[in-house]
Amino acid sequence: MNATTADAAPSDPGRIVLLTTSHRVAPGLLSWPAWQALRTADRVLCADGTHPQLPYLREAGIRVDEAAPTAEELVGACAGGRTAVVVATGEGEPALTDGLARLAGSGRVHMPELELLPASYDLPGARLLDLVQVMDRIRLECPWSSQRTHEGLAKYAIEEAYELVEAIEDGDRDELREELGDVLLQVVFHARIAEEDPEAPFSVDDVAGTIVDKLIHRHPHVFGDETADTPEDVREHWLRTKAAEKQRTSVTEGVPLGQPGLALAAKLASRVRQAGLDVPLPTGEGIGYDLLALAVRAESEGTDPEAALRAAARAYRDAIRGVEG
Known part of the structure; x- marks a missing residue:
């Protein structure tokens, strides 16, 4: 031709x-x-x-x-x-x-x-399929990744979460996008490891399915017949459906003790306040009890004590750099 x-x-x-x-x-x-x-x-x-x-x-x-x-x-x-x-x-x-x-x-x-x-084109979220495929190959072929366990990776999830918070506080959009990807990697990595469990395996699809079901169930004003006109109404729906799901016997159940101290104190105070309990603060000597009282007071005033202390610490860091020249 x-x-x-x-x-x-x-x-x-x-x-x-x-x-x-x-x-x-x-x-x-x-x-x-x-x-x-x-x-x-x-x-x-x-x-x-x-x-x-x-x-x-x-x-x-x-x-x-x-x-x-x-x-x-x-x-x-x-x-x-x-x-x-x-x-x-x-x-x-x-x-x-x-x-x-x-x-x-x-x-x-x-x-x-x-x-x-x-003839066919990607829908939003299509690159997530690429991530799953890449992770699957890495798990099979990478000498380091193929040996990782949930326990061995746990510290990286914490590190990546802190780096994400820092990117948010810095207001750096490029850094935010990258750190969100690093956090997402932790989810996909753990889900890939979970596929290999001999007794109770699950996949990334199971993880996604679980959160989809949870979101739908806890948003009856979006996916059901209930109504919610204010953020307070939404929060009430969320807490009510969560309480029905968990059937907890104590407001302290589900509060991770491994989180930073100020965040832990504020979370406990929030649970107490929402449950309408009258719990006096423990008394004792030392800075720990003073910090506990400050965290509880901050939570009652609508302030995140962990974020407030981080902001103050960042200001302190800037002051140090200023003195250093």
Whole structure:
């Protein structure tokens, strides 16, 4: 096949459709315009004989030629008003598209109509599938990652959470995006390790399913028939449904003792206040009891004592740097 020059070109140079698909969408799930283009094309080509879409196209009665024509050959094949659909490989056919661009820019070739047609495309969250696949390969092939355990990774989850808080307090958007990714990695890593548990395995899909069910159940004003007009109404819904789920015998249940001291004191005070309990603070000597009283007072006034102390400590750090010059 040879490209047709402008002098000898027929009146209709035809049409070239570059059909792209997403590897994150199941093969065969194509848009209606894509199926129309495939069914009405004079020729359908694909350079990759193992392309995952090919079995489904052939099952639908569409003939696909395994071929990788040059730009000149493809333009010639469309002469006379014919349509050629190219099912793009994962790389997106850069050699072909570059060749077509050169021909179009030369001005010597009567070019067919060129169309880029996404046959399937990513929905929001699609890159999470990439993360799961990458993590799976790392777990299998990386000498370090393949040996990690929940216990061994626990400290990294804490470190990444602190780094995320720092990025938030610094107001650094680029750093925030990166640290959110690092926290997300901890979730995916632990979920991948959990798949290998011989007695009670679960996957990242189970983790996601659990939180989806929880969010739906605790938002009856969004997914159910209840109403909530204010943030206070939402909080009441949340606490009521959470209490019904947990069936706790003490307000202290579910409060992690491993969190920082001020945060722990504030959380306990919050639980006491919400339950309407009258619990006198323990008395004793030392700075610990003074800090406990300050944390409880801060919580009652709507202040996060941990965040307040961090802000003050950061100011102290800046003052130190100022003295250091």
